[in-house]
Amino acid sequence: MATGWKIVAAFIASLSFATLYKVQSQQIMAAGIVGTIGWLINYYLSQYGNDVVAIFAAATAVALSSEIFARIRLQPVPVFLVPGIIPLVPGGQAYQTMLSFLQGNYLAGVEQLVNTLFLAGAIAGGIMLVSSLFRQRKIIQEKET
Amino acid sequence: MYQNEKMVSLILLTGELLLTSGAEIYRVEETAERMGHTAGFTDVEVYTTPTGFFLTLVSSSGHVFTRVRRVRWSDNNLANIARVNALARQFAAGDIGLAQLEAGLLEIKEELPVNNYFQSIVGGIGSGAFAIIFGGSLVQALYTILVGFCVKLFLTSYNKKGTSRFIGSALGAAIAAALGLLGNTLWGFPHDITILSGVMILVPGVAMTVAIRDMISGELVSGVARGAEAITIAVAVAAGVAFILGLGGF
Incomplete structure (x- = not known):
């Protein structure tokens, strides 16, 4: 499937997850854009380098754009952050881990488990940073006022 | 006096609505504190965990109000977080009074029941989109929409208040796995892609993200609790898929 289709799919996936998490209809488009930004960054960076670095950069971008949208639209950050992070979830790696353990390939399973944990940790790190x-x-601003 | 008691109940209701919608702990506490100070209480203490919160308010005349609210069930509702947040801000800024705040909160509480079929169709579309991201064909994406629809429909009808989320996720994942194998047998769609896309709607996205944000704001108890919730659900999903794949001889 061509990359163009995948970009559209990432957008649609974010939109539908925003709807599942009952984001207000005025904010759904923004949530979709946030998700697409993150997915695109992860997709292109992971082709040229380290998967963990790519997903860290993507999660940082998602968190950053969520904070920006939250301030423009006067909404809580999770409204954009939660649906936006969904396309980055390392579901494929988690699935491979489970499959390896199921088939008795414990060595491969542990390797994939560590990889999955690193990817999940990188997502958490990106969100944490931003x-x-x-x-x-915000705390500094509140102290000044 | 009556005014104060009314205010305490309203703060309690606000906190409950935020918690049951899956808000971060600091949002619940900050909102309660802001509302309490606006209403003229001299001292406001809130202690919040994902399963309930304690609230103590001291009025200017020295009366102490302490209430506990247990939250047994929570759902992911980002719209409610946004709406309660906006109401509390308006109240703190003095734009709306007590009566309007109460009316607004009750309106959010009396939320119309969501249409299960609509949610299921949206879940299906989400799964279909993931099938394309994972490299499936357009035809397979259409089949995956059906799979996602079935999983979400099962989940929405199963996840009534009080039922185990762990079992629900495991059974939902088992359904996705069974349909994935069926699609492989009948039309040769790679079952990995179908299953993976089908279980994406079971991913505990809100618990995961909110756990991280709780951790940052120093809410270690809640961060660990929600992180554990996310991991439990992930394990349940893996168990559900593994069971069916094991039966199928993979």
Whole structure:
């Protein structure tokens, strides 16, 4: 399937997850855009380099754009962050891990498990980095006022 | 006095609505504190966990109000978080009064039941989109839409208040796996892609993301609890798929 189709699919996936998590209809498009940005960054960076670095960069971009959209639209950050992060979830790797263990390939399973945990950790790290920066800024602003 | 008691109940209701919609802990606590101070309480203490919260307010005349609210069941509803958030902000800014706040909160609480079929169709479309992302063909994506629809329809009818989320996720994953194998047998669609896309709608996205945000704001208890919830569901999904694949001889 061509890349163009995949981009459209990533957008649709984010849109439908935003709907499943009952995001208000005015914000769904923005959530879809956030998800697509993250997916695109992960897709292109992972072709040229390390998977973990790629997903970290993507998660950072998703968190950053969620914070920006939240401020423009005056909405809580999770409205954009939660649907936006879904296309990055390392479901494929988790599935492979499960399959390896099921087939008795414990060595391969452990290797894939570590890989999955690294990817999940990179997503968490990306969100943490951006969220804590913005939270720090908010606390400082509140102290000044 | 009556005014104060009313206010305590409203703060309690606000916290409950936020928690049952899956909001972060600091949002619940900050909102309660802001509302309490706006209403003229001199001291506001809130302690929140994902399964309930304690609230103590001291009025200017020295009366102490303490209430506990247990939250047994929560759903992912980002719209409710946004709406409660907006209401609380308006109240804190003095734009709306007590009566309007109460009316607004009750309106959110009396939310119309969501249409299960609509949610299921949306879930199906989400699964179909993932099938394309994972490299499936357009025809397979159409089949995956059906798979996602079945999984989500099962989940929405199963996930009534009080039922185990673990079992629900495991059974949902088993359905996806069974349909994935069926599609492989009948039309030769790679079952890996179908199963993977089908179980994507079971991913505990809100618990996962909110757990991280809780951790950052120092809410370690809640962060660990929600992280554990996310991991439990992930294990349930893996168990459901593994069971069916094991039966199928993979």
